[in-house]
Amino acid sequence: MPDRNAVAAFQELLCRIAHGSDAAAATGRSPRIMALCGAGLSAASGLATFRGSTAALWHTHDPMTLATPEAFAADPGLVWRFYAYRRHSALAAKPNAGHYALAALARSLPHNSFLCLTQNVDGLSARAGHPRESLRALHGSLFDMRCVGSSRKGHSCCNYAVEDNFTEPLVPALATASEGVDETAAMTANGKPLPLPHIPVNELPQCPNCKSLLRPGVVWFGEALDGRMLQSVDQWVAAGKVDLMLVIGTSAKVYPAAGYIEAARRAGAVVVVVNAEAESQQGLAALRPTDFAFEGSAADLLPVLLEPLIGKLEKPRAEE
Ligand SMILES: [Zn+2]
Numbered sequence: 001m002p003d004r005n006a007v008a009a010f011q012e013l014l015c016r017i018a019h020g021s022d023a024a025a026a027t028g029r030s031p032r033i034m035a036l037c038g039a040g041l042s043a044a045s046g047l048a049t050f051r052g053s054t055a056a057l058w059h060t061h062d063p064m065t066l067a068t069p070e071a072f073a074a075d076p077g078l079v080w081r082f083y084a085y086r087r088h089s090a091l092a093a094k095p096n097a098g099h100y101a102l103a104a105l106a107r108s109l110p111h112n113s114f115l116c117l118t119q120n121v122d123g124l125s126a127r128a129g130h131p132r133e134s135l136r137a138l139h140g141s142l143f144d145m146r147c148v149g150s151s152r153k154g155h156s157c158c159n160y161a162v163e164d165n166f167t168e169p170l171v172p173a174l175a176t177a178s179e180g181v182d183e184t185a186a187m188t189a190n191g192k193p194l195p196l197p198h199i200p201v202n203e204l205p206q207c208p209n210c211k212s213l214l215r216p217g218v219v220w221f222g223e224a225l226d227g228r229m230l231q232s233v234d235q236w237v238a239a240g241k242v243d244l245m246l247v248i249g250t251s252a253k254v255y256p257a258a259g260y261i262e263a264a265r266r267a268g269a270v271v272v273v274v275n276a277e278a279e280s281q282q283g284l285a286a287l288r289p290t291d292f293a294f295e296g297s298a299a300d301l302l303p304v305l306l307e308p309l310i311g312k313l314e315k316p317r318a319e320e
Pocket of ligand 1: 147148149158159160207208209210211212
């Protein structure tokens with residue numbers, strides 16, 4: 001049994017899958033590689049995780065109480081302020097070498113050979129140039145928006161949606177939040193939080209078609225993931241043998257994301273775990289003898305692990 005963290009053994013496997021004597025190449029079919037990414041992928045970009053430290057999020061509100069459809073219905077201005085602040089934080093961060101390595105992997109493989117699922121809403125994979133057709137943002141994106149307008153008399157339901165809108169501020173009323181100012185920090189009196197000034201609905205982002213409110217295109221607590229997206233992932237997995245399953249920066253405990261690891265395994269995949277605790281006793285216990293585990297930062301490890309296919313990663317000038 002090779003060492004679980006042997007870089008050379010992994011690279012050899014990767015080459016065999018992509019263009020060597022193994023599986024895919026030998027039978028003339030395209031290689032099939034899947035990835036599941038979590039917060040650890042963006043850690044090197046300096047983004048605070050949603051449930052972890054609240055240092056970079058609002059001080060006075062528990063994000064769990066704002067990221068719900070009920071919170072948006074009760075006070076869309078408050079929720080939009082929170083998301084304008086989060087959009088700014090994500091835009092202030094830069095994609096790291098892990099994002100670029102995965103984007104390069106997508107470009108290096110034949111069409112439909114790589115499917116990258118991400119639980120991150122930070123838009124960093126898109127900004128690293130990851131081709132959209134091979135990327136599935138399971139929990140949506142801070143930079144997507146969609147209309148909340150439902151059916152009205154004589155009109156069908158408005159399905160307006162927009163992706164990768166990086167505009168700041170989205171509307172003048174969100175200008176302060178869009179400058180990265182934690183408005184709640186200033187709004188305290190004698191240590192107690194004060195309510196923020198109300199933003200009228202007509203000053204919030206509006207649907208260009210029906211003038212209803214737009215909402216952030218993220219999946220909130222209590223909401224289901226996008227059914228069509230999940231269906232497309234299931235179809236991809238079911239289409240044949242999966243050669244490799246990369247599990248990056250996630251403990252993969254949340255379903256349905258976690259279920260994809262098992263699905264890929266059933267489809268024949270070798271599982272490769274890349275995260276800060278990959279080589280812990282608990283991490284290794286979940287693996288099979290042929291799987292790999294690399295402990296450390298995805299930003300450091302992915303460019304090295306994937307180098308046989310993507311070459312030496314050059315740092316893009318725009319992000320230096
Ligand atoms: Zn609309």
